[in-house]
Amino acid sequence: MKIVETPDSAYAHINGWRCEGFKVGLVPTMGALHAGHLSLVERSRSECDYTAVSIFVNPTQFGPHEDFSKYPRTLEDDLRQLSNLDVDLVFAPQNTSLYPDGFSCFVGTPKVAQPLEGIHRHDHFAGVTTIVLKLMNIMPANVAYFGMKDYQQLAVIRRMVEDLNVPIQVAGCPTVRESDGLAMSSRNRYLSPEGRQKALCLSKALNFAADAIASGQTAVSEIEASMQKLLVENGADSIDYARIVDPDWLTDISTITGPVVALIAAHVEKTRLIDNRVIELEN
Amino acid sequence: MKIVETPDSAYAHINGWRCEGFKVGLVPTMGALHAGHLSLVERSRSECDYTAVSIFVNPTQFGPHEDFSKYPRTLEDDLRQLSNLDVDLVFAPQNTSLYPDGFSCFVGTPKVAQPLEGIHRHDHFAGVTTIVLKLMNIMPANVAYFGMKDYQQLAVIRRMVEDLNVPIQVAGCPTVRESDGLAMSSRNRYLSPEGRQKALCLSKALNFAADAIASGQTAVSEIEASMQKLLVENGADSIDYARIVDPDWLTDISTITGPVVALIAAHVEKTRLIDNRVIELEN
Numbered sequence: 001m002k003i004v005e006t007p008d009s010a011y012a013h014i015n016g017w018r019c020e021g022f023k024v025g026l027v028p029t030m031g032a033l034h035a036g037h038l039s040l041v042e043r044s045r046s047e048c049d050y051t052a053v054s055i056f057v058n059p060t061q062f063g064p065h066e067d068f069s070k071y072p073r074t075l076e077d078d079l080r081q082l083s084n085l086d087v088d089l090v091f092a093p094q095n096t097s098l099y100p101d102g103f104s105c106f107v108g109t110p111k112v113a114q115p116l117e118g119i120h121r122h123d124h125f126a127g128v129t130t131i132v133l134k135l136m137n138i139m140p141a142n143v144a145y146f147g148m149k150d151y152q153q154l155a156v157i158r159r160m161v162e163d164l165n166v167p168i169q170v171a172g173c174p175t176v177r178e179s180d181g182l183a184m185s186s187r188n189r190y191l192s193p194e195g196r197q198k199a200l201c202l203s204k205a206l207n208f209a210a211d212a213i214a215s216g217q218t219a220v221s222e223i224e225a226s227m228q229k230l231l232v233e234n235g236a237d238s239i240d241y242a243r244i245v246d247p248d249w250l251t252d253i254s255t256i257t258g259p260v261v262a263l264i265a266a267h268v269e270k271t272r273l274i275d276n277r278v279i280e281l282e283n
Numbered sequence: 284m285k286i287v288e289t290p291d292s293a294y295a296h297i298n299g300w301r302c303e304g305f306k307v308g309l310v311p312t313m314g315a316l317h318a319g320h321l322s323l324v325e326r327s328r329s330e331c332d333y334t335a336v337s338i339f340v341n342p343t344q345f346g347p348h349e350d351f352s353k354y355p356r357t358l359e360d361d362l363r364q365l366s367n368l369d370v371d372l373v374f375a376p377q378n379t380s381l382y383p384d385g386f387s388c389f390v391g392t393p394k395v396a397q398p399l400e401g402i403h404r405h406d407h408f409a410g411v412t413t414i415v416l417k418l419m420n421i422m423p424a425n426v427a428y429f430g431m432k433d434y435q436q437l438a439v440i441r442r443m444v445e446d447l448n449v450p451i452q453v454a455g456c457p458t459v460r461e462s463d464g465l466a467m468s469s470r471n472r473y474l475s476p477e478g479r480q481k482a483l484c485l486s487k488a489l490n491f492a493a494d495a496i497a498s499g500q501t502a503v504s505e506i507e508a509s510m511q512k513l514l515v516e517n518g519a520d521s522i523d524y525a526r527i528v529d530p531d532w533l534t535d536i537s538t539i540t541g542p543v544v545a546l547i548a549a550h551v552e553k554t555r556l557i558d559n560r561v562i563e564l565e566n
Contacts, residue, residue: 007448015450019302105393105412105446111385129388130447137448163388164413165290165420167298 001082002089007098007138010091014052014139022049026141026168028132031055031092032072032186033081036176040145041085043173048143052089053082054135059095060106061127072186091139098134106130110159115250116263117152117274120240128153129160136161136168144168149175149183151263151276152250175275177203183275195269198235202264205230205242206277209262213279218256220244231266240265240272247278256281284365285372290381290421293374297335297422305332309424309451311415314338314375315355315469316364319459323428324368326456331426335372336365337418342378343389344410355469374422381417389413393442398533399546400435400557403523411436412443419444419451427451432458432466434546434559435533458558460486466558478552481518485547488513488525489560492545496562501539503527514549523548523555530561539564 004010017024025044029037044051055078062068075092082090106126109118113125136144146154154172161170176184181203182196191199205227212223227242246253247261263276287293300307308327312320327334338361345351358375365373389409392401396408419427429437437455444453459467464486465479474482488510495506510525529536530544546559 011448011450019304021302102394102442103446104395105443106391107447108389108391108409110388112387126391134448137450140450159385160388163386164390165294165417167294167420167423 001079001087003079004089004091005093005097007091007093010052010054010089010093010138011140013089014050014141017050018140018142023143024048024050024052024139024141026135026139026144027051027053028135028144028146029053029055029078030057030071030186031078032074032189033078034176034184034186034188036147036149036184038081038085039176040147040173041082041087043171044143044145045085045087047171048141050088051086052091052139052141053087054091054093054139056091056093056098056131056135058127058131059099060130061124063121063124066121067187067190072189091135098131107133107160107164110156110163112152112159112250113156115245115252116241116243117265120265125153125156128156132157133160133164133166136166141168143171145171145173147175148172148278149185149275151261151278155248155250181207183273185273187271187273190271191269195235195271198268199271199273201231201234201236201268202266202273202275204234205264206262206275209244210277210279213256213260214282220254220256220260227262227264231264235268236266237269238267240267242266244279284362284370286362287372287374288376288380290374290376293335293337293372293376293421294423296372297333297424300333301423301425306426307331307333307335307422307424309418309422309427310334310336311418311427311429312336312338312361313340313354313469314361315357315472316361317459317467317469317471319430319432319467321364321368322459323430323456324365324370326454327426327428328368328370331424333371334369335374335422335424336370337374337376337422339374339376339381339414339418341410341414342382343413344407346404346407349404350470350473355472374418381414390416390443390447393439393446395435395442395533396439398528399524399526400548403548408436408439411439415440416443416447416449419449424451426454428454428456430458431455431561432468432558434544434561438531438533464490466556468556470554470556473554474552478518478554482551482554482556484514484517484519484551485549485556485558487517488547489545489558492527493560493562496539496543497565503537503539503543510545510547514547518551519549520552521550523550525549527562
């Protein structure tokens with residue numbers, strides 16, 4: 001497994017593989033790898049000739065009062081896990097090589113970035129589109145793999161790639177969960193044992209929404225109100241949103257008539273957690 | 284000469300040449316080709332194995348009261364000229380294939396976009412960075428050629444390419460002038476015969492600045508005041524700016540101590556003209 005620190009070196013390796021006609025998969029991560037990340041790597045390994053992973057805690061996607069400085073950094077352990085999965089290349093750059101002095105050109109965001117996270121984490125998605133486009137240029141793979149746990153992020157990246165004609169295929173991969181339903185997240189390690197139990201309120205509320213829709217409820221505002229109640233009763237200290245929206249554009253809907261996505265962002269203890277569930281109408 | 288209309292077709296041709304190991308040059312244009320554009324094509328022809336030209340009047344870089352609708356469109360004549368120069372591929376897309384319904388993700392601008400044109404043509408450079416990045420993705424050449432007549436645009440594109448790690452080399456090519464000094468521009472054809480004479484005020488003012496600096500003047504504000512006077516006396520109806528600034532960052536300077544660039548934007552009749560001259564200190 002090659003470990004490279006500079007953009008030029010990462011580009012040379014991956015462009016070299018591409019020129020030889022091989023299919024290359026890219027898995028962009030912020031490290032602190034868990035089974036969710038590893039499922040992306042395994043998907044890439046099964047579909048591509050070469051798999052490259054980036055590990056970079058991207059400062060521009062964190063707000064001024066968010067957890068950039070305390071975000072878990074576990075590089076040695078990450079590299080060991082990736083090596084065990086026969087990853088071909090890891091790009092683990094320094095901040096200054098991706099954001100040198102004088103850096104000032106960000107990528108903007110598509111409209112789908114505006115609701116939900118866009119309201120609660122201002123400028124977050126501009127940091128995401130910027131780093132993802134940079135990584136796609138530095139690591140010009142055929143396919144880039146992203147987890148569906150960050151549902152809106154995936155939608156934002158899909159639109160960015162389409163609007164800016166980035167020549168890469170974007171693949172979304174299912175959320176990996178603990179056996180009790182908690183979505184895997186690097187931030188779960190912030191939780192106390194008690195908070196870890198309370199954190200189940202997110203998946204419980206999403207399952208409630210799916211059951212309500214399966215049982216024929218169609219009034220979105222009523223289901224959302226029940227989700228909020230369920231979150232608070234089961235351990236959420238505050239709720240940023242608990243919404244049911246259009247699965248492609250994340251726009252408001254009032255009545256269920258087709259597939260939707262339910263999305264939640266809530267604070268448990270001092271940790272902000274997100275989760276979502278796509279809900280299809282059964283026939 | 285291949286003429287293609289769709290992004291997919293342009294990408295397939297150029298990526299194909301790249302994969303075969305050939306060097307490809309890209310010349311992005313808005314058509315209405317003149318000797319300035321053709322000099323870019325000739326430079327690419329001399330340096331690259333294949334030369335691709337795009338012709339697209341990019342709506343997003345025009346302001347609401349600017350000349351998008353009347354901008355000259357001379358596709359048949361453009362294609363004839365490019366064919367005569369043995370260009371390999373022309374990409375001439377429709378608006379809707381580059382900006383389909385739902386398009387919403389623009390590229391931002393680097394800091395060097397803020398002064399001068401950035402003040403007088405709000406949002407202009409966001410349109411430029413967006414279309415240039417799109418074209419660089421659709422036409423993944425080794426080198427992209429731009430004219431130095433649009434000096435600030437070239438600086439903006441250089442920073443965008445560097446900040447976003449776009450894997451392409453940016454080449455700036457000298458401004459081509461008429462025999463009397465007028466910089467070639469597709470907008471020169473808006474001028475009446477009388478306006479065509481008045482338009483020489485720009486190159487005259489730039490030459491004055493170069494002479495003043497060569498003769499030892501160092502006070503930027505005094506030279507700028509003289510440039511403005513000279514512009515008005517020689518036919519400019521109004522002046523957006525007539526400035527002497529740092530050649531790399533286009534930031535203000537007060538005293539000449541090294542190389543500078545003088546830049547002018549002025550209206551002659553109803554036509555907005557720009558021109559510039561890099562001025563080195565003689566030893």
